[in-house]
Each structure stands twice: as C-alpha cells, then as structure tokens.
Amino acid sequence: MPLRTLYNMAQNKPLVQKLLASSYTAATKAGKIIRDIMSAGELGIVEKGINDLQTEADRSAQCCIISNLTREFPKVTIIGEEGQSQCDLPSDWVVPDGDAEILGKQCPEEYLNVKDEDIVVWVDPLDGTSEYTQGLLDHVTVLIGLSVKGRAVGGIIHQPYYNYKSVKNTEGRTMWGLVGMGVGGFTPLDAPKDKLIITTTRSHNSPVVVQTLEALKPDEVVRVGGAGHKVLLVLEGQAHAYLYPSSGCKKWDTCAPEGILEAAGGKLVDVHGDHYDYHKEVEHPNTRGILATNRTVDNAALLKKIPESVVSKFPKKQKV
Numbered sequence: 198m199p200l201r202t203l204y205n206m207a208q209n210k211p212l213v214q215k216l217l218a219s220s221y222t223a224a225t226k227a228g229k230i231i232r233d234i235m236s237a238g239e240l241g242i243v244e245k246g247i248n249d250l251q252t253e254a255d256r257s258a259q260c261c262i263i264s265n266l267t268r269e270f271p272k273v274t275i276i277g278e279e280g281q282s283q284c285d286l287p288s289d290w291v292v293p294d295g296d297a298e299i300l301g302k303q304c305p306e307e308y309l310n311v312k313d314e315d316i317v318v319w320v321d322p323l324d325g326t327s328e329y330t331q332g333l334l335d336h337v338t339v340l341i342g343l344s345v346k347g348r349a350v351g352g353i354i355h356q357p358y359y360n361y362k363s364v365k366n367t368e369g370r371t372m373w374g375l376v377g378m379g380v381g382g383f384t385p386l387d388a389p390k391d392k393l394i395i396t397t398t399r400s401h402n403s404p405v406v407v408q409t410l411e412a413l414k415p416d417e418v419v420r421v422g423g424a425g426h427k428v429l430l431v432l433e434g435q436a437h438a439y440l441y442p443s444s445g446c447k448k449w450d451t452c453a454p455e456g457i458l459e460a461a462g463g464k465l466v467d468v469h470g471d472h473y474d475y476h477k478e479v480e481h482p483n484t485r486g487i488l489a490t491n492r493t494v495d496n497a498a499l500l501k502k503i504p505e506s507v508v509s510k511f512p513k514k515q516k517v
C-alpha cells in the first residue's frame with residue numbers, strides 16, 4: 198500500500214487501534230533485532246536476580262519498542278520489564294507505519310472515546326530469556342499488552358523463531374488480538390476432548406507447582422519457557438490450560454497474553470478466579486498466581502480442583 202494512503206488511514210483511526218497497529222510493527226522489528234543478536238553471538242548476559250537473566254537482546258528489543266511507541270504516542274504510559282533508561286534509537290530500528298490489516302478493521306465502539314490517560318502499555322521485550330540463552334529459541338516471544346482503564350484488552354505476541362529450521366532461516370510470526378475486534382496472525386483452535394494437557398514453567402519450578410499439578414491429575418504436562426509461549430499453546434489447542442501457582446510472573450508477562458486469549462474466547466485469571474488489574478500504579482508481580490484456559494475449557498471447574506492448601510497461600514484481590 199502506498200505510504201501516503203497508509204498515513205491517511207491511520208490518522209482517522211481511534212487511539213487503541215493505532216496503538217495496536219504500531220505495536221504490531223514494533224514487535225516484529227524487535228524480533229528481527231533478537232535474531233540478529235543471536236546470530237552475532239554476543240549475548241551480553243547480566244544477572245538481574247536469582248534465576249533471572251537479561252541479555253543485549255532484551256535491552257535492544259525494549260529500546261526499539263518503547264522508543265518507537267513513545268515517538269508516536271508521547272502521552273501514553275508505557276511500562277517495560279527492563280526499566281526506564283533512555284536509549285538512542287538507531288535509524289534502521291525506526292518503524293514509521295502501523296500494520297495495514299489492523300488499521301483496515303472496523304474499531305469496536307467501546308474504544309472510540311478511550312483517551313491517552315486511560316491506557317497503559319505493558320512491554321516484555323523478550324519473554325523466555327532463560328530459554329533464549331539455552332538455544333530453545335521457539336520458546337521466545339515479544340509481548341506488547343494494551344490495557345484500558347485497568348483491564349487487559351489486547352496486544353501483540355510476536356514469535357521471532359516460529360517453525361525455525363536454523364537461526365538464519367526464519368521470519369517469525371506476529372499475532373494480535375483485541376477484545377471485540379478479534380484476533381489475527383494465527384487460528385485459535387479447540388483443545389482435544391476427553392483429555393487434560395497442562396503447560397507450566399520449565400525454568401522456575403517449585404514444590405507448590407508440583408503439588409498443584411499432582412492434584413489436577415493431567416494426562417500430560419508440557420514444560421516450556423515463557424508466559425507468551427505457554428499462552429500460545431493454549432490459544433492453538435496444544436494445551437487446555439497454563440497453570441502457574443507462583444508470584445514470579447509480572448504484569449508485562451500476562452497483559453498481552455491475557456488480552457489476546459480473551460479476544461479469542463479464553464480466560465486468564467488468578468487462582469481465585471479474579472482478573473488482574475493493569476493500571477499504572479499496580480504492583481508488578483502477579484502475586485495471586487495464574488490459570489489461563491482455552492476457549493473450550495471450563496475455567497471455574499479447573500479452579501475448583503486446586504487444593505485449598507494452595508489457594509490459601511495467595512492473597513485475594515482487594516475489591517474497591
């Protein structure tokens with residue numbers, strides 16, 4: 198599409214739709230940066246805490262995403278996993294346009310009057326860092342979540358190494374969703390009937406995770422890296438549920454996955470069945486655990502199977 202046409206199309210669109218379209222192209226560019234750093238082989242690993250790494254790919258991908266979005270949406274609050282530090286955006290990391298397919302959609306009415314101050318964007322520039330450093334590259338995703346008035350309503354999951362044959366032979370894929378508008382970049386699939394497949398952490402296991410899995414008696418447990426990757430398995434019916442009874446995941450891990458999953462008819466809640474809040478003052482850790490389910494799964498029925506001795510370890514959402 199000619200650039201001028203795309204520019205004019207974007208001008209007339211509601212803020213939420215423009216943000217989603219620009220997040221699509223920023224996440225896709227971040228995925229290219231992540232691949233380039235792996236190919237160059239200098240990962241620049243820093244230990245942020247126990248079992249918590251950061252690489253040059255996490256830093257550069259965040260620089261690309263936050264600088265591009267801030268340039269276009271200076272009044273929107275954007276919170277990234279790797280902190281607030283300023284960075285110089287190289288000219289070849291600039292993404293001038295949003296995704297044309299998203300800009301071409303009809304925006305649902307509920308977003309027409311959303312203002313800059315209603316929105317918080319949660320950025321996980323590289324989810325699955327531990328797996329990235331170990332060469333489990335298809336576990337890696339780039340997550341940009343959009344929240345409106347505290348609710349996760351949509352976002353982008355970009356998978357830089359989708360179906361990769363070699364580090365140099367892939368383009369990745371970019372998936373989007375917005376509650377009320379739908380999803381794109383993938384096909385939501387049902388989970389198999391008469392079976393229970395649960396995905397959970399690979400690199401942050403704990404006795405509580407093991408105890409909870411035993412109580413749910415799944416037919417299969419799939420241990421993979423990344424919150425984004427696990428929700429992808431749920432979205433595409435390769436797992437019925439993503440269960441993580443732990444406070445280790447943060448708001449940037451779940452905002453985009455929750456928004457896209459809910460746009461596809463699934464659900465992501467805490468171990469009590471409540472949604473997380475995503476407004477800008479909220480604490481970052483998801484202190485109440487996670488249960489995400491495929492659209493065919495009865496989320497409440499699964500929650501009931503989590504032992505009370507586990508549920509009682511997690512605080513209940515404060516009602517306002």
Ligand SMILES: Nc1ncnc2c1ncn2[C@@H]1O[C@H](COP(=O)(O)O)[C@@H](OP(=O)(O)O)[C@H]1O
Pocket residue numbers: 247248249278321323324325326327397398399400401421422423424443444445446447450
């Ligand atoms: N106990 C813990 N300590 C630190 N980070 C944790 C954690 N448990 C989960 N996470 C974070 O949540 C995401 C998913 O974790 P997991 O792969 O174990 O399911 C990862 O995001 P990042 O890779 O973006 O840091 C990981 O770091």
Ligand SMILES: [Mg+2]
Pocket residue numbers: 249250251278326
């Ligand atoms: Mg991290």
Ligand SMILES: [Mg+2]
Pocket residue numbers: 321323324325423424449450
């Ligand atoms: Mg993460």
Ligand SMILES: [Mg+2]
Pocket residue numbers: 255278321322323324325326
């Ligand atoms: Mg991360």
